[in-house]
Each structure stands twice: as C-alpha cells, then as structure tokens.
Amino acid sequence: MTTTSRLPLVAAALGLALALALSACAGASPGPRAAVAGHCGAPSMGLKAFPDGTVEDWVTYGDFLVLLTVRSEDEPAPQASDVPGRMEWRTDRVVWSRPSRNPGIAMPETFTVGWERGFEVGQTCLAVVLYADLGETGEPELIILRTLPVVDSAVQAPPDDRSFEAVEVVGRSVDEVGRILAETEVDPFAKPYLHLDPWQRRKRVMLDNPGPPATPGPGER
Structure with a gap:
C-alpha cells in the first residue's frame, strides 16, 4: 500500500442523492480522498445509499474492517464552504x-476526507470501508460505510444513532469484531450478486427485495 494509490477517491456524504453530493468535499487537492457517512461519536447523516445498521449489512457491502487513526486536521475557515477543510x-x-x-x-496507508466535526487528532475508530462506483467518475471510490469508537480497546456503539443494531459488537475487542464479521452470512438476496460492484449489488437487492409495502396513512385507505 502507498499513499499515492491510483484509485480516485471522491469525498461526499453518503445518500441516495449521491450524484449531486459526491464532489461536495473533494476540493482541488491531490491525493486519495474518501466519503464519510457519519463519524465516531455521532450518528450517520442523511439518507444512506447502503444499509449500515447490522453486521449482515457490513459483510454484504463492506470490503474491509479497518482500524483507523486521525493523523491531522485542517479545520475550514468560517463561511468558507467553497474551501473545505481536510x-x-x-x-x-x-x-x-x-x-x-x-x-x-x-486500503491506502493514508487518505484524506472533508473535515467533519466530532473527530480529534489521535482518535481511533473501527471502520467498515468499501469501494464502489457510484456513477460520478466511472471509477471505484473509497467509502467509509460505518465508523465505531474504540475506547480502552473496546468497541463502542455510536451514540444517538437509531439505525445502529449491531449490539453483538459492543464491548468487544477489535479482533473479536473481526471474528464476528468472518462468521456472519451475507444478505441472502445479495448472494447472487457478490461479484458485482457494491452499488450495482445494492440496486439488484433493492429490485429483488423492495421491502414490505407502505402502510397507508390516515384517509388513504
């Protein structure tokens, strides 16, 4: 692995409107970049392109479970939305x-993301990471699907995140969480599509399993 990975990485918030959002944090700076869906100590933000609440979600769409540390940060200047921090x-x-x-x-040895509140230099997170072609560049992009705080060598649940359901990893060591992922089966609807790019896989799963029908609201019956 090197810091000069040739895979283009585009910073953005994960969401179903990704075509508009993917270049939001990339800026013009060179080097690897990545998309962050939420961060350690805070819930994920916005509608998600991929489900990320369960261990099954992680093994179905994630490529790696990695231990990450914040090396440096460059906080953006106030009101300087066109010059995001890194x-x-x-x-x-x-x-x-x-x-x-x-x-x-x-995984690259280092990569940069658009600056996010809630992170601190030296902070360590456990992260589920994937590479997916979301249609913006035609190339795979590095996306952080889920991050979890690591405190005193134990994995913690992200606070105030109602979508988080992976209670089996809370309080476990990093290696124990890795073993849990290794023993978890992927979503049965995704099994025929594991050879596809994760975003193409997700779209196929949504076609095959659209979920329960919407419940009519008052006056709609």
Missing part, C-alpha cells in the same frame, strides 16, 4: 476483508 486518516490495520471482494483493491 482531515487525514491513517490505516493502522486491516482486521477483516470480504472474501468475494475485488482482489485488485486495497
């Missing part, structure tokens, strides 16, 4: 990887 992350360790992932992808 935050550099270091990949400390790959704890788990999905066996059916694209063998040509790898």
Whole structure:
C-alpha cells in the first residue's frame, strides 16, 4: 500500500442523492480522498445509499474492517464552504476483508476526507470501508460505510444513532469484531450478486427485495 494509490477517491456524504453530493468535499487537492457517512461519536447523516445498521449489512457491502487513526486536521475557515477543510486518516490495520471482494483493491496507508466535526487528532475508530462506483467518475471510490469508537480497546456503539443494531459488537475487542464479521452470512438476496460492484449489488437487492409495502396513512385507505 502507498499513499499515492491510483484509485480516485471522491469525498461526499453518503445518500441516495449521491450524484449531486459526491464532489461536495473533494476540493482541488491531490491525493486519495474518501466519503464519510457519519463519524465516531455521532450518528450517520442523511439518507444512506447502503444499509449500515447490522453486521449482515457490513459483510454484504463492506470490503474491509479497518482500524483507523486521525493523523491531522485542517479545520475550514468560517463561511468558507467553497474551501473545505481536510482531515487525514491513517490505516493502522486491516482486521477483516470480504472474501468475494475485488482482489485488485486495497486500503491506502493514508487518505484524506472533508473535515467533519466530532473527530480529534489521535482518535481511533473501527471502520467498515468499501469501494464502489457510484456513477460520478466511472471509477471505484473509497467509502467509509460505518465508523465505531474504540475506547480502552473496546468497541463502542455510536451514540444517538437509531439505525445502529449491531449490539453483538459492543464491548468487544477489535479482533473479536473481526471474528464476528468472518462468521456472519451475507444478505441472502445479495448472494447472487457478490461479484458485482457494491452499488450495482445494492440496486439488484433493492429490485429483488423492495421491502414490505407502505402502510397507508390516515384517509388513504
């Protein structure tokens, strides 16, 4: 792994309106960049392109479970939305990887993201990471699907995040969480599509399993 990975990484908030949002945090700076969906100590923001609340979600769409540390941050100036700040992350360790992932992808040693409140230099997080072509560049982008705080070597639940359902990882060591992922089956609806790009996989799953029908509201029956 090197800090000069040739895979283009575009910063953005994960959402179903990703086509408009993907370039929001990239700026014009060179080097690897990534999208962050929420952060340690805060809930994910906005509608998600991928489900991220359960361990099944993580093994279905994630490529890696990694231990990350914030190396540096450059907070944006007030009102300078067109010049976003940057935050550099270091990949400390790959704890788990999905066996059916694209063998040509790898975690960079370092990468940058658009600056987010709630992070501090030296903070360590456990993160589920994937590479997906979301249609903006035609190339796979590094996306942080879910981050979890690590306190005193134990994984914590993100506070105030109602979508988080992976209670089995709370209080576990990083290695124990890796073993839990290794023992978890992917979403049965996704099994035929594990060879596809994660976003194409997600779209196929949504077609095959659209979920329960919406409940009519008052006066709509």
